[in-house]
């Protein structure tokens with residue numbers, strides 16, 4: 473984390489209601505203030521993660537997302553606006569977050585995760601929030617997180633279902649223990665209800681805040697599976713694969 477700095481009077485006023493949260497308090501707030509989180513993709517899921525992290529006072533957010541806003545993004549990408557159609561998604565997201573909380577430093581990277589940038593972006597952060605719709609990107613981030621020993625929160629959704637897990641390198645399984653290779657039937661375009669994407673994004677933000685502030689019980693070695701069509705939430709155990717090609721020898 474960057475050099476420690478205590479809270480100002482203004483910050484104490486802004487974050488007053490969350491300073492009362494048991495186990496969080498001023499110490500947790502200072503940890504958030506001094507943390508950098510990489511949020512990859514700021515669409516329906518990642519946009520909600522970034523919004524909640526900005527609201528909670530994470531000091532520095534790096535947003536990575538390529539491309540310009542299309543009409544079909546507007547049912548779920550809440551950091552965007554109709555006036556921004558045809559313009560950079562990540563720049564809109566960054567501007568929205570800066571306006572919402574000017575105390576947060578926001579870095580906009582107009583790229584999706586690839587071999588060319590994954591390790592560099594992950595090294596610059598204290599924690600990774602992986603919100604990409606593509607398994608290749610999620611698994612690439614997982615590899616970078618393990619290699620750089622950075623915690624990873626992985627959030628994903630499909631139609632009315634959502635999945636969430638946390639990877640703490642050296643303390644449990646990684647994403648590749650469960651998915652050694654991307655599932656063959658995964659599609660780039662899939663059914664999305666914005667409220668479902670936003671729900672898993674909100675849950676992921678809770679996990680990021682817990683890990684950074686050091687309280688609660690993050691989903692390490694567990695995956696939360698949500699079926700929002702029936703409103704059922706269950707946790708499954710994830711086992712570490714000793715032969716995992718990503719975390720097996722770390």
Ligand SMILES: [Zn+2]
Pocket residue numbers: 645646647648649650712713716717718719720
């Ligand atoms: Zn693994």
